[in-house]
Amino acid sequence: MPAEGCVVVIGGNRGIGREIAKHYADAGHEVVVSCTDADRATAAAADIGGTTTGVALDLTRPHEIASALAAVGPVRHLVIVAIDRDDNRVREYDVDRALRLVTLKLVGYTEVIHSLLDRLDDESSIVLFGGLAKDRPYPGSTTVTTVNGGVVGMVVTLATELAPIRINAIHPGIVGDSPFWKDKSLDHILARTPTKRLVQMADIVDAVRFLLENPSVNAIDLRVDGGWMIM
């Protein structure tokens, strides 16, 4: 019998977030998924099945997050997955794009947690999504690298402030079967992956489940990349 409280997946209508939501819905949990549009959120919830509901929420509009989440009940697990990818180089710096992603990740993620705090209890846990651009930048990753580095800071400060609530982050490698990557050539990634296989969405779901549910895992930044970072 699932523990009390729902599983909230911010950015749970598609991609990796949807797989996490589906895992918990199939296990009998009440699930809430968000995306940026109410109709698509409702459609995604129906498609995921079980006891899943959808909410519309835009992390780049942090003042509106609390009201968007007002109807959510007690929360057992909170997973913040959402991203709006950014290609931004310092020589051609796009301030509006940078502000959008910084707001989404550093302010939006934090405001989701702040807004739901009165529905979390001592047994609740949180997982944030980062990415390995924090350690391995590429041209155009200036904002992505910066905000994913910021996730590392959020984990330690929030684990301190919110104790005993646990908070961890996951930093996936390229996820080969995720919708964003599945039709792109990834031979160069495979060539540098010691396991000789691309990370799969199921691997990320399994790692998120571990971070959410293991009662002694706290303030961790977990790399899930098949060892790509050592090559």
Ligand SMILES: NC(=O)c1ccc[n+]([C@@H]2O[C@H](COP(=O)([O-])OP(=O)(O)OC[C@H]3O[C@@H](n4cnc5c(N)ncnc54)[C@H](OP(=O)(O)O)[C@@H]3O)[C@@H](O)[C@H]2O)c1
């Ligand atoms: N896929 C990979 O290989 C990979 C690798 C490393 C890290 N990651 C990280 O893993 C996470 C999931 O990646 P993914 O590829 O599965 O993502 P995705 O398929 O691109 O889905 C992005 C999600 O974020 C939501 N979103 C976009 N803009 C938003 C906004 N302004 N406010 C609130 N929600 C917003 C989207 O909702 P809408 O449908 O409304 O746009 C959608 O639910 C991300 O944090 C990503 O950085 C992924």
